[in-house]
Amino acid sequence: xxxxxxxxxxxxxxxxxxxxxxxxxxxxxxxxxxxxxxxxxxxxxxxxxxxxxxxxxxxxxxxxxxxxxxxxxxxxxxxxxxxxxxxxxxxxxxxxxxxxxxxxxxxxxxxxxxxxxxxxxxxxxxxxxxxxxxxxxxxxxxxxxxxxxxxxxxxxxxxxxxxxxxxxxxxxxxxxxxxxxxxxxxxxxxxxxxxxxxxxxxxxxxxxxxxxxxxxxxxxxxxxxxxxxxxxxxxxxxxxxxxxxxxxxxxxxxxxxxxxxxxxxxxxxxxxxxxxxxxxxxxxxxxxxxxxxxxxxxxxxxxxxxxxxxxxxxxxxxxxxxxxxxxxxxxxxxxxxxxxxxxxxxxxxxxxxxxxxxxxxxxxxxxxxxxxxxxxxxxxxxxxxxxxxxxxxxxxxxxxxxxxxxxxxxxxxxxxxxxxxxxxxxxxxxxxxxxxxxxxxxxxxxxxxxxxxxxxxxxxxxxxxxxxxxxxxxxxxxxxxxxxxxxxxxxxxxxxxxx
Amino acid sequence: xxxxxxxxxxxxxxxxxxxxxxxxxxxxxxxxxxxxxxxxxxxxxxxxxxxxxxxxxxxxxxxxxxxxxxxxxxxxxxxxxxxxxxxxxxxxxxxxxxxxxxxxxxxxxxxxxxxxxxxxxxxxxxxxxxxxxxxxxxxxxxx
Numbered sequence: 007x008x009x010x011x012x013x014x015x016x017x018x019x020x021x022x023x024x025x026x027x028x029x030x031x032x033x034x035x036x037x038x039x040x041x042x043x044x045x046x047x048x049x050x051x052x053x054x055x056x057x058x059x060x061x062x063x064x065x066x067x068x069x070x071x072x073x074x075x076x077x078x079x080x081x082x083x084x085x086x087x088x089x090x091x092x093x094x095x096x097x098x099x100x101x102x103x104x105x106x107x108x109x110x111x112x113x114x115x116x117x118x119x120x121x122x123x124x125x126x127x128x129x130x131x132x133x134x135x136x137x138x139x140x141x142x143x144x145x146x147x148x149x150x151x152x153x154x155x156x157x158x159x160x161x162x163x164x165x166x167x168x169x170x171x172x173x174x175x176x177x178x179x180x181x182x183x184x185x186x187x188x189x190x191x192x193x194x195x196x197x198x199x200x201x202x203x204x205x206x207x208x209x210x211x212x213x214x215x216x217x218x219x220x221x222x223x224x225x226x227x228x229x230x231x232x233x234x235x236x237x238x239x240x241x242x243x244x245x246x247x248x249x250x251x252x253x254x255x256x257x258x259x260x261x262x263x264x265x266x267x268x269x270x271x272x273x274x275x276x277x278x279x280x281x282x283x284x285x286x287x288x289x290x291x292x293x294x295x296x297x298x299x300x301x302x303x304x305x306x307x308x309x310x311x312x313x314x315x316x317x318x319x320x321x322x323x324x325x326x327x328x329x330x331x332x333x334x335x336x337x338x339x340x341x342x343x344x345x346x347x348x349x350x351x352x353x354x355x356x357x358x359x360x361x362x363x364x365x366x367x368x369x370x371x372x373x374x375x376x377x378x379x380x381x382x383x384x385x386x387x388x389x390x391x392x393x394x395x396x397x398x399x400x401x402x403x404x405x406x407x408x409x410x411x412x413x414x415x416x417x418x419x420x421x422x423x424x425x426x427x428x429x430x431x432x433x434x435x436x437x438x439x440x441x442x443x444x445x446x447x448x449x450x451x452x453x454x455x456x457x458x459x460x461x462x463x464x465x466x467x468x469x470x471x472x473x474x475x476x477x478x479x480x481x482x483x484x485x486x487x488x489x490x491x492x493x494x495x496x497x498x499x500x501x502x503x504x505x
Numbered sequence: 506x507x508x509x510x511x512x513x514x515x516x517x518x519x520x521x522x523x524x525x526x527x528x529x530x531x532x533x534x535x536x537x538x539x540x541x542x543x544x545x546x547x548x549x550x551x552x553x554x555x556x557x558x559x560x561x562x563x564x565x566x567x568x569x570x571x572x573x574x575x576x577x578x579x580x581x582x583x584x585x586x587x588x589x590x591x592x593x594x595x596x597x598x599x600x601x602x603x604x605x606x607x608x609x610x611x612x613x614x615x616x617x618x619x620x621x622x623x624x625x626x627x628x629x630x631x632x633x634x635x636x637x638x639x640x641x642x643x644x645x646x647x648x
Contacts, residue, residue, distance in 0.1 A: 104596050105596075107561075110549055111551065111552055111557065114551050115554050119554070172561040172565055173561070251553070334554070337558075338558040417553070417554055420555050
C-alpha cells in the first residue's frame with residue numbers, strides 16, 4: 007500500500023506541472039469534452055422558461071418529491087421534530103451500546119458533507135437573483151426536504167449490507183437493487199442502482215471534489231496573492247491532505263478537520279447572529295422584506311415565480327435532500343431500528359437550510375448589501391454583507407470556505423467509494439484505486455479551469471436524484487410500514503427512553 | 506456480603522503496582538475485586554463517514570484488546586484464591602468508574618496515578634482529579 011501511495015504522490019506533481027506548463031491544456035480538454043458533456047448537462051439541468059426565469063426541471067423533481075413525502079408521511083418533519091431532538095440528545099441510547107456510532111455522530115458527519123459553499127455562496131446567488139423573498143421559498147424548500155431525507159435514510163439503513171467483519175455498506179444503490187427486487191422489479195432496480203452509482207462516482211469526483219477544490223482555490227488566491235496562478239500547488243497541498251486521510255488512514259487530520267468544521271459553522275452562525283443583534287431594529291423590516299418579496303417582489307426577474315425558483319433551487323443545491331448522499335452516511339449507524347435514522351436525518355435540511363442559509367440571507371438583507379443588478383453576487387455578496395460589520399470577516403470566510411470544501415471532499419470520497427465498491431466489488435485494491443483517482447482529481451480541479459467538466463460532474467450529483475427518487479416513490483410504502491412498526495414499539499414501551 | 510473494590514486499569518504502565526496494592530488490600534479485608542478498563546469515548550465526538558462505517562468493527566477490536574489486559578489480571582487473582590471479576594466499558598473513565606461503584610455498592614475505588622503532565626490534563630484535570638471530585642466512595646490513588 008505504501009508503494010501505491012508513493013507512486014501516486016510521485017505522479018501528482020507531474021500532472022500538476024503538465025497542467026501548469028501547458029497553459030492551453032485546460033482549453034484543449036474543455037474543447038474535447040464539451041460536445042459530449044454539454045448535451046448531458048443540458049438534459050439534466052433542462053430548464054423551462056417560467057415568467058421570464060429559467061426553471062430547471064430537476065429542481066421541480068426534487069421539490070415535488072419532497073411535497074409528496076411530506077403529505078404521505080403526515081408532515082413527519084413537524085410532528086416528529088421533538089422525537090428527532092430527543093434521539094440526537096441520546097435519550098434512547100442503550101448504555102450497553104456505548105462505543106457504537108451515535109445519532110449525533112451520524113448527523114454531524116452527514117452535515118459536514120452538506121454544509122459548505124452552498125450555504126455561503128449559494129445564498130448570495132439566491133438573494134441576488136431572487137431578492138429577499140427567495141429566503142422564504144428557501145426555508146419552505148428546506149422544510150419540505152426534511153421529509154425526503156427521512157425517507158431515504160430509513161431505506162439506507164434497512165437495506166444496507168453488513169459484512170462478516172462488522173463493516174457496513176449502504177445507500178440508494180443497495181435499496182434500489184434489493185428493495186425493488188422484493189417488489190418483483192429486480193431488473194429495474196439493478197439498472198437504477200447502477201445508474202445511481204455511475205452518477206455518484208461522477209458527482210464525487212466532480213461536485214464533491216473538483217468543484218470544491220476549484221472554488222476554495224479561488225477564495226484562497228483572492229486573499230493570499232502567493233497562490234495566484236498556482237492552482238496546481240494549492241491542488242497538490244489539498245490532494246496530499248486528502249490523501250493522507252483517505253489513503254494513509256491518518257485520522258488525526260480528519261479529526262482536527264471534523265472538530266474545526268463544526269467550530270467554523272458555529273463561528274459563522276455566531277457572527278451572523280451578532281450582526282443581526284447589532285442591527286436589531288432592522289429585523290422587522292427584513293422579515294417584512296422576506297414576506298413581501300416572497301409574494302410581491304419588486305426588481306426581481308420573474309416576480310413571485312422568480313423568487314420562488316431561486317429559493318427552491320438554492321435550497322435543493324445546498325441540502326441535497328432527495329439526492330441520496332446522506333443515506334450512504336447514515337447507513338453506517340448500528341441501530342436496531344432504521345426509522346431512528348430517518349428521524350435524525352430530517353434535522354439536516356433544517357440545520358443546513360432553515361438555520362444556516364437563513365442566517366446568511368438575513369445578514370445580506372439587514373446590512374442592505376443586496377443591490378439589484380449590481381453584479382455583486384454569490385460569495386462576494388455574502389462576504390460584503392459580513393464585512394459591513396466586521397472588516398476582517400473576509401479572511402474568516404475564506405478559511406471557512408476551504409475547511410468546508412475539505413470536509414465535503416472527505417465525505418464525498420466515501421460516497422464515491424461506496425458507489426465504486428458497489429459496482430466493482432469490495433476489496434482493498436479496488437478501494438485504493440478509487441482513492442488514488444480521487445486525489446488526482448483534487449489537483450485537476452484546483453489547477454484547471456475545466457468549465458464543462460465541472461458542470462458535468464456537478465450535474466451528476468443531481469442526476470443521482472433521478473434514480474433515487476424513482477426508488478423512493480416505489481419504496482415509500484415500505485417506509486410507512488417500518489414507521490408504523492416503530493411507532494407501535496414506542497407506544498408499547500418496547501423502545502423507551504434510557505434517561 | 507464482602508466488600509467490593511473497584512480497580513481502574515487505566516494506565517498500563519502502572520497496572521502492576523495498582524493491582525498489587527488492590528490485591529493486598531483485598532486479602533486483608535477479604536474484599537472482592539472488580540477490574541475495570543474504560544475505553545475513552547464520547548457520543549458527541551466527530552468522525553468521517555469511513556470511520557462511522559468501521560466503528561462497529563473497531564469497537565469489537567477495542568473491547569478485545571482491553572479484555573486481553575484485564576481478564577488475565579482477574580484470572581490470576583482468582584487462581585491465587587481471591588475473588589475477582591472484570592469488565593470493559595466505553596465512555597468517560599471517571600463517570601463510568603463512579604457508576605460501577607454505585608451499582609455494585611463498592612466500598613472503594615483504586616486507580617493508578619497516570620503521571621501525565623500534558624497541558625490538557627493540567628488544565629482540565631486527569632482521571633484522578635475527576636474522581637477526587639465526584640467519587641461516591643473513598644478513593645485510593647496508587648503512585
